[in-house]
Amino acid sequence: MTPLGGRSRSAGFTYLEALIATIVVGTAIAAGLLLLGAGTRTDAAALERLTGKSVAQELRDLLETKTTEDAEDPVYGPEPGEGSVAQYDDLDDFNGQVFSPPINSRLEVMTDLVGWSQEVLVESVDPVDPSVVVAPLSTDLVRIRIVVRLGDTEVARLVTLRAHER
Ligand SMILES: [Ca+2]
Numbered sequence: 001m002t003p004l005g006g007r008s009r010s011a012g013f014t015y016l017e018a019l020i021a022t023i024v025v026g027t028a029i030a031a032g033l034l035l036l037g038a039g040t041r042t043d044a045a046a047l048e049r050l051t052g053k054s055v056a057q058e059l060r061d062l063l064e065t066k067t068t069e070d071a072e073d074p075v076y077g078p079e080p081g082e083g084s085v086a087q088y089d090d091l092d093d094f095n096g097q098v099f100s101p102p103i104n105s106r107l108e109v110m111t112d113l114v115g116w117s118q119e120v121l122v123e124s125v126d127p128v129d130p131s132v133v134v135a136p137l138s139t140d141l142v143r144i145r146i147v148v149r150l151g152d153t154e155v156a157r158l159v160t161l162r163a164h165e166r
């Protein structure tokens with residue numbers, strides 16, 4: 001083996017090593033970038049879930065200040081003369097309402113949450129099995145469902161039960 005040949009092989013091997021090192025480093029950087037991207041996506045999803053939960057809780061807090069049923073001559077839905085949300089005083093007045101942008105517990109529109117919505121469903125349910133919906137106002141148990149969406153995607157859902165105050 002000549003010294004020249006040895007140098008040549010050595011130079012070739014070094015080149016190969018450099019190439020492999022470049023590939024390894026390149027792959028590591030790519031993997032790092034992918035992880036960084038995944039982390040950012042996870043953070044965004046977590047923030048979305050937190051926002052959804054808090055938006056649902058705002059509406060739940062508002063509904064907690066309402067009676068379960070209008071005291072006199074109850075109507076399932078708003079009673080005559082209750083033309084706006086500010087006048088709604090019992091739970092079923094809110095049935096089927098969609099707020100977009102959402103509202104907070106003080107009835108203020110959350111204008112910074114464009115694209116978000118709250119839907120309210122208020123139903124009379126069977127006290128023995130609250131998953132069974134019965135005729136409106138026919139039992140003493142009310143199920144309130146608040147569904148929060150971002151666009152068409154459901155982000156949060158809050159279900160509570162309330163017994164009629166008699
Ligand atoms: Ca009503």
Ligand SMILES: [Ca+2]
Nearest residue numbers: 079089090093
């Ligand atoms: Ca009412």
